[in-house]
Amino acid sequence: MHGLGNDFIVIDGRETDPALDEATIRHLCDRRFGIGCDQLVLLSAPTLEGADVLVRFFNADGSESGACGNASRCVASLVGNNPVLQTRAGLLLTSQDGDRITVNMGAPRTGWQDVPLSKDCDTLHLPLHDAAACSMGNPHATVFGDVSRAEDLGPSLEKSPLFPQRANIGFADLITPGHMRLRVWERGAGLTLACGSGACAAVVNAVRRGLADRTCLVTMDGGDLQITWQENGDVLMTGPATTVFHGKLP
Numbered sequence: 001m002h003g004l005g006n007d008f009i010v011i012d013g014r015e016t017d018p019a020l021d022e023a024t025i026r027h028l029c030d031r032r033f034g035i036g037c038d039q040l041v042l043l044s045a046p047t048l049e050g051a052d053v054l055v056r057f058f059n060a061d062g063s064e065s066g067a068c069g070n071a072s073r074c075v076a077s078l079v080g081n082n083p084v085l086q087t088r089a090g091l092l093l094t095s096q097d098g099d100r101i102t103v104n105m106g107a108p109r110t111g112w113q114d115v116p117l118s119k120d121c122d123t124l125h126l127p128l129h130d131a132a133a134c135s136m137g138n139p140h141a142t143v144f145g146d147v148s149r150a151e152d153l154g155p156s157l158e159k160s161p162l163f164p165q166r167a168n169i170g171f172a173d174l175i176t177p178g179h180m181r182l183r184v185w186e187r188g189a190g191l192t193l194a195c196g197s198g199a200c201a202a203v204v205n206a207v208r209r210g211l212a213d214r215t216c217l218v219t220m221d222g223g224d225l226q227i228t229w230q231e232n233g234d235v236l237m238t239g240p241a242t243t244v245f246h247g248k249l250p
């Protein structure tokens with residue numbers, strides 16, 4: 001499946017519960033020696049009351065992430081009936097209107113320990129390209145002013161000692177307060193065509209900086225997401241989800 005070209009292998013293990021080790025995940029995600037994707041998503045039977053499916057997200061390098069916005073929309077589309085997703089970032093509510101799927105990604109966390117950063121810093125102005133940082137269940141930093149720097153700065157910023165768990169690095173340009181251009185260098189996957197949690201983080205960081213409206217259209221290389229940071233603190237992300245093919249793994 002994919003969400004705006006951010007592509008996934010979604011394994012429905014709700015009945016089979018396959019044991020996937022890190023090497024197997026890396027192999028399946030490999031674009032030349034495996035199937036190929038940015039993230040592998042594993043579905044299992046939920047363990048919390050109120051949840052319909054347990055969802056785990058793994059990057060192409062085998063590392064696990066607490067959140068993935070584009071994959072959450074894909075899982076909602078695959079499971080159907082507006083499922084409640086159990087993730088490491090909490091229970092996520094979903095809804096569907098035609099081919100548009102909305103995921104309530106929960107509230108961002110903006111303390112330096114929440115991101116997390118390795119030392120006490122103002123998360124609105126990091127001593128690293130003046131980026132702003134927050135957690136959307138996974139660590140994000142947004143650099144404002146030049147989307148063309150993603151390939152060149154992304155790899156070193158992802159692994160900066162300021163981010164003890166590494167970080168996803170967004171590069172954002174505000175076209176108007178209601179419209180942002182964004183490219184994201186993702187932790188564990190590199191430059192992707194779109195990043196849902198990155199779009200949420202970039203809007204949150206832009207609103208905190210006084211640069212954007214609370215509802216903002218985010219245009220990424222793979223297409224657009226509508227992001228709304230509600231007054232109650234939750235962030236809603238709306239966009240498409242596409243199934244490319246179904247298959248069976250031996």
Ligand SMILES: N[C@@H](CCC[C@H](N)C(=O)O)C(=O)O
Binds near residue numbers: 065066070198
């Ligand atoms: N593509 C995702 C984010 C995937 C996880 C990320 N690379 C991380 O390690 O936190 C999205 O759409 O949010």
